[in-house]
Amino acid sequence: MLIKIEKASTPEYWNVWMNAWCVKFRSYAEALAFVNRLEGRINAPHVLPISEDRLVLELS
Template structure:
């Protein structure tokens, strides 16, 4: 998944956007956007396991 952080110029001030492939989430500050992106990166790289019921169905 490609994650981009970019600044958006708005008439009411600057906003920040985190873009996740085709999905975008807007934030009020750069710090909020970066915190969200860091949390997302951590969760994406965390080990994942399927529930037992799905493991049996896949076998």
């Protein structure tokens, strides 16, 4: 996913682009905090769930 921060056309606002989706923020600090949190969640380890049925089949 492409994530970028840019100055909005309105002077006091900032845009955060996530591919083609845009979110507007009132300050650069708010935009940067959002991006940092989003990237942290994207880069966090994710455990894929496994069903108990599959586990029983693999053990037998």
